[in-house]
Amino acid sequence: MTNHEPGPPTSTPTPTPPEGLDAHLVLDRPPFHLDVTLTATPGDVVALLGPNGAGKTTALRALAGLTPLTGGHLRLDGIDLERTPPESRPVGVVFQDYLLFPHLTALDNVAFGPRCQGATRTGARTQAAAWLTRMGLTDHATTKPRKLSGGQAQRVALARALATHPRLLLLDEPLAALDARTRLEVRAQLRRHLAEFEAVAVLVTHDPLDAMVLADRLVVVEHGQVVQQGTPADIARHPRTDYIAQLVGLNLYRGQADGHTVQLDAGPTITTTEDLSGPVFVAFPPSAVTLYRDRPTTSSARNLWRCEVAGLETHGDQIRADLTGELPLAADLTTVAAAELDLHPGAETWATVKATQTHAYPA
Missing domain, CATH: 3.40.50.300 (P-loop containing nucleotide triphosphate hydrolases)
Known part of the structure; x- marks a missing residue:
């Protein structure tokens, strides 16, 4: 019978604390x-x-x-x-x-x-x-x-x-x-x-x-x-709250998607290029909005809403219009365009946004 000397005790290495x-x-x-x-x-x-x-x-x-x-x-x-x-x-x-x-x-x-x-x-x-x-x-x-x-x-x-x-x-x-x-x-x-x-x-x-x-x-x-x-x-x-959307300069809405159409929680529908289903956010920049004083008949934009100018302010080298109505939103336009449209608080206007300029993503 062979006797085996016990070896040195094995020890488990002490884990290194995580850094950060x-x-x-x-x-x-x-x-x-x-x-x-x-x-x-x-x-x-x-x-x-x-x-x-x-x-x-x-x-x-x-x-x-x-x-x-x-x-x-x-x-x-x-x-x-x-x-x-x-x-x-x-x-x-x-x-x-x-x-x-x-x-x-x-x-x-x-x-x-x-x-x-x-x-x-x-x-x-x-x-x-x-x-x-x-x-x-x-x-x-x-x-x-x-x-x-x-x-x-x-x-x-x-x-x-x-x-x-x-x-x-x-x-x-x-x-x-x-x-x-x-x-x-x-x-x-x-x-x-x-x-x-x-x-x-x-x-x-x-x-x-x-x-x-x-x-x-x-x-x-x-x-x-x-x-x-x-x-x-x-x-x-992909902003997820109004504060973040304003922070990064986007119009942001929440709704239910059915294909390319999003029914907003409070308001009309928006047509998007994304094909989604269920709760979503839809965002687009103020620069994507085109304004008209009369309902446009030649615009190819899929999204059209009747609005009213709530306020105007200088934003960089442009004018930012704060709009209420069918869809509250912000629109950016040049000072020349604002003058040509005779925009002022209380003025009625039509806003359009192309589906290709919107961005929809799951909520």
Whole structure:
């Protein structure tokens, strides 16, 4: 009989914690209730969009630890953060008003984070100088916040947040304080810096252009709930609420499809090119609408509705007409066309849309 020496005990390898953000943010503050789920992997930029009062900033404050959760969970790189105080979280925040220390130079503002993490004064300032160089602010190292432009202050605030090497970067309306011209330039710079960021970034904004340019994924929040999420292109093409449709500039309706005909829940029918059945959304841009003062007899458009002008406003280099009647909708036309049609509030008009310019998709 052969005796076998027992081998060394086998051990199961400890699984590596998942990297990135895994959050279910539940917060009860009657009458407001927040229930938002957010997940992201390192390198992702997620934009939270929504109307005022939707819960965007509340969600951001919960991620930062500034507003305690009443339920759900918050994990970052597999570590529970719910009981971790804000100052101990690997989270960087860029506030809407930047909140730079007014008595410190740009260099010392950026060095503040590394100093709090234990770096020596010299080491922290060396790191800060490197970040200011990356932001193109080397010449402003000794400048105090009151003498910085809006764009420069925004970049100092971003450098201060990144200097702590956060695993989660939170940006609360980071471009809202900038004028239109500066916003365009800083948006492009911010896009480049976020593309280089190797952890998770969450951006809160009400500006759809900021979201579309800066984010990989959009999460739309209304009344404290996620109503839609996806890539910017997907959300722009398939809006699912009136708020999102207005955000991306589309007329949006819901109804029941039977082949190429959609009977709207409230209103007439719309003819589409898609062959569908059951609950659907139908969308088309205001630019797809053609207006006539008299019922057209030569138009080839399959969709024709009698409307009334409720209002007119300048929209870019065009006029946007807000129409009520058989089908409430928005129509874009040139200032010349608006003048030729003698459009004014209360004027009757006929609106047409070709079936090829509509887009129907399952609800």
